[in-house]
Amino acid sequence: MTIPPLLLLAQGRKPRLRRSPAPRPKEIVLHMSVAKVLREHARSDWQWCHVPTGEIRDKRTASKLKQMGAKAGWPDFLLIQPRGRLHCLELKRAGEKLSEAQDAFRMWCVRHGIPHVVAFSIDDVLIAFEAWDCLSIKIAKQRTDESLLSKGGGE
Numbered sequence: 001m002t003i004p005p006l007l008l009l010a011q012g013r014k015p016r017l018r019r020s021p022a023p024r025p026k027e028i029v030l031h032m033s034v035a036k037v038l039r040e041h042a043r044s045d046w047q048w049c050h051v052p053t054g055e056i057r058d059k060r061t062a063s064k065l066k067q068m069g070a071k072a073g074w075p076d077f078l079l080i081q082p083r084g085r086l087h088c089l090e091l092k093r094a095g096e097k098l099s100e101a102q103d104a105f106r107m108w109c110v111r112h113g114i115p116h117v118v119a120f121s122i123d124d125v126l127i128a129f130e131a132w133d134c135l136s137i138k139i140a141k142q143r144t145d146e147s148l149l150s151k152g153g154g155e
Contacts, residue, residue, distance in 0.1 A: 027054075027093040031076060033122050034091065038077075041135045045082040048134075051075065073101030075116065079134055087132050088116040089125065 005015035024133055031050065038048050051074050057065070075088035089139035090102060098106065098118060115130040126139050 025093070027091060027096075030091050030093070030122065030125075034089070034125050035075060037122075037125070037129070037135070038079075041137050042079075043134055043136045046079060046134045048077060048079040050077055069093075071101075072104035073099065073103075075105065077100075079132065081132070081134065086114050087128075087134070088114060088130060090116070090118045091122050091125075092118055094120050 007016075008015040035050055042048055053065070053070050053072070053074060054076070061086070061136060074089040077089040077091070079087040079089065081087065088106075090106065104151065106116050106118065115128075117124070119125045121126060129135050130139050
């Protein structure tokens with residue numbers, strides 16, 4: 001049983017302070033890292049873009065975007081290989097889950113044979129990019145962890 005710190009102090013004992021958990025990096029950091037990798041190393045015959053639908057907006061702007069066709073659930077990055085095949089990349093902060101709309105879109109992709117990866121780290125992203133062969137460089141660090149492929153990352 002753990003004794004509360006104030007009670008330890010009242011007894012003349014020194015409480016052992018616990019470290020607070022390290023803060024999780026914000027998702028935007030991962031988005032910017034992925035964009036940097038693609039800007040610097042995407043194969044020239046591939047096309048890609050970031051779909052900026054996740055930011056907080058005022059109601060007026062959100063209404064305009066919705067009228068223009070913005071839809072919930074679409075992935076953060078769309079990549080198109082030279083033969084026209086679409087690849088979808090959804091980025092999530094460690095510990096977060098897909099929204100209902102994001103999961104529905106992911107399942108639609110799986111049913112239609114469209115590669116869709118949910119990545120929680122730059123390592124996950126690089127594994128997907130290696131599998132898709134969309135970079136002009138080869139990643140030196142090879143991971144044996146195939147857990148990403150079980151999330152829908154394989155072709």
